Amino acid sequence: MTRREEIVDVAERLLERAGPGAVTMRRLADELGIQAPSLYKHVAGKSEIEAALQQRALQRLAAALEAAPDLPSLAAAYRAWALRHPRLYEIATRLPLARERLAPGVEAAAAAPLLRVTGGDLTAARALWGLAHGLVDLELAGRFPPGADLDAVWAHAMAERVAAEPGPGATG
Amino acid sequence: MTRREEIVDVAERLLERAGPGAVTMRRLADELGIQAPSLYKHVAGKSEIEAALQQRALQRLAAALEAAPDLPSLAAAYRAWALRHPRLYEIATRLPLARERLAPGVEAAAAAPLLRVTGGDLTAARALWGLAHGLVDLELAGRFPPGADLDAVWAHAMAERVAAEPGPGATG
DNA sequence: CGTCTAAGCTAACAGCGTTAGCCAGGAGAG
DNA sequence: CTCTCCTGGCTAACGCTGTTAGCTTAGACG
Numbered sequence: 001m002t003r004r005e006e007i008v009d010v011a012e013r014l015l016e017r018a019g020p021g022a023v024t025m026r027r028l029a030d031e032l033g034i035q036a037p038s039l040y041k042h043v044a045g046k047s048e049i050e051a052a053l054q055q056r057a058l059q060r061l062a063a064a065l066e067a068a069p070d071l072p073s074l075a076a077a078y079r080a081w082a083l084r085h086p087r088l089y090e091i092a093t094r095l096p097l098a099r100e101r102l103a104p105g106v107e108a109a110a111a112a113p114l115l116r117v118t119g120g121d122l123t124a125a126r127a128l129w130g131l132a133h134g135l136v137d138l139e140l141a142g143r144f145p146p147g148a149d150l151d152a153v154w155a156h157a158m159a160e161r162v163a164a165e166p167g168p169g170a171t172g
Numbered sequence: 173m174t175r176r177e178e179i180v181d182v183a184e185r186l187l188e189r190a191g192p193g194a195v196t197m198r199r200l201a202d203e204l205g206i207q208a209p210s211l212y213k214h215v216a217g218k219s220e221i222e223a224a225l226q227q228r229a230l231q232r233l234a235a236a237l238e239a240a241p242d243l244p245s246l247a248a249a250y251r252a253w254a255l256r257h258p259r260l261y262e263i264a265t266r267l268p269l270a271r272e273r274l275a276p277g278v279e280a281a282a283a284a285p286l287l288r289v290t291g292g293d294l295t296a297a298r299a300l301w302g303l304a305h306g307l308v309d310l311e312l313a314g315r316f317p318p319g320a321d322l323d324a325v326w327a328h329a330m331a332e333r334v335a336a337e338p339g340p341g342a343t344g
Numbered sequence: 345c346g347t348c349t350a351a352g353c354t355a356a357c358a359g360c361g362t363t364a365g366c367c368a369g370g371a372g373a374g
Numbered sequence: 375c376t377c378t379c380c381t382g383g384c385t386a387a388c389g390c391t392g393t394t395a396g397c398t399t400a401g402a403c404g
Contacts, residue, residue: 003351024390024391024392025391025392025393026390026391026392034351034352034353035352035353035354036392036393037352037353037354037355037393037394037395038351038352038353040393040394041350041351041352042351045392045393046391046392046393093309093310093313093315094266094313095313096313096314096315097313097314097315107317123321123324123325123328124328126316126320126322126325127303127307127325127326127328127329127332129306129310130303130306130307130310130325130329131299131302131303131306131329132306133306133309133310134301134302134303134304134305134306134307134309135298135299135302135306137265137305137306137309138265138301138302138305141265141266141267141268141269142268142269143265143268143269144298145279148298149295150298152295153295153298153299153302154299156295156296156299157299157302157303160299160332160333161332175382196359196360196361197360197361197362198359198360198361206382206383206384207383207384207385208360208361208362209362209363209364209383209384209385209386210382210383210384212362212363213381213382213383214382217361217362218360218361218362
């Protein structure tokens with residue numbers, strides 16, 4: 001394991017344990033037993049660490065969605081992963097996608113599960129992503145009134161999509 | 173106009189012109205011709221300014237949606253406003269909602285247009301909000317691949333909703 | 345044995361939000 | 375008129391942030 005990977009590991013642990021505000025260069029260095037400026041021997045700057053975290057988060061999310069066989073279970077898996085890893089989810093979606101720093105294939109791999117359940121329809125997959133992301137993002141930001149029945153909201157939203165979807169074994 | 177309102181005005185202008193990174197206490201004070209610590213005579217801290225901006229953004233967004241007669245035009249108005257005021261939109265939705273600082277009725281007023289086009293169905297309104305917010309948020313964050321046909325995505329998403337909606341004059 | 349590089353170090357800079365404490369000017373009371 | 379008190383400025387400073395410059399040490403390699 002390179003020192004760079006080690007840094008990103010520590011950053012990820014720090015992010016999940018103590019929130020984005022805790023991921024500072026000095027704190028990171030502390031955890032590694034070195035001084036903050038020494039980090040720059042391995043990393044160009046903080047934004048590079050963030051980009052690495054973003055890539056990692058995308059891969060984790062994609063992995064969590066891989067097994068979902070159909071739309072409802074995909075939706076459930078998406079929401080469950082985001083709620084279990086809110087900081088990683090935020091960094092995965094809130095940061096502008098640093099495509100030039102992203103390993104090739106990562107973006108496509110993250111999109112694959114969504115594309116699968118829409119039968120390869122790119123437009124439908126994007127609409128589905130928007131829906132899932134929006135619901136999760138608002139929930140994480142505490143924007144729905146306390147007590148709002150979000151299970152019902154997800155069920156409602158997905159039922160509409162299933163109803164509109166032609167699907168391989170179309171009803172009727 | 174109180175000095176406090178003046179501060180929030182400057183903050184809003186600064187936010188829209190130069191982005192969230194430019195809204196600093198010192199820069200704010202500069203624009204007003206005073207020193208940064210003097211701001212604290214009128215405002216408890218930066219977070220109070222942000223909360224005021226958030227409230228303002230919610231009101232602006234609500235106003236922009238007010239005139240929309242039906243779901244498609246509401247969707248169009250939502251997206252158009254967000255794209256025209258990306259910083260305000262971000263501060264309106266990304267920040268955890270500071271309900272205790274929000275003037276009463278603001279949250280309800282912002283929700284009203286959505287509720288209207290879902291015929292008062294709270295669950296449907298929330299699902300719709302999630303959809304619209306998700307699409308806008310991903311677009312603003314540059315998450316869709318360059319060249320993606322987002323008009324088509326919106327059309328697709330809204331068509332599904334209209335199809336599923338019972339509506340007053342349901343299609344025979 | 346000498347040299348070069350990798351990876352650490354300290355000191356420092358500019359900027360951030362924020363606090364403490366001081367001071368001028370104006371309003372209101374006696 | 376004068377005294378007092380409050381408002382709204384000010385400067386200096388603290389601790390934090392990311393980052394740079396420049397020095398040093400340890401190890402690898404010819």
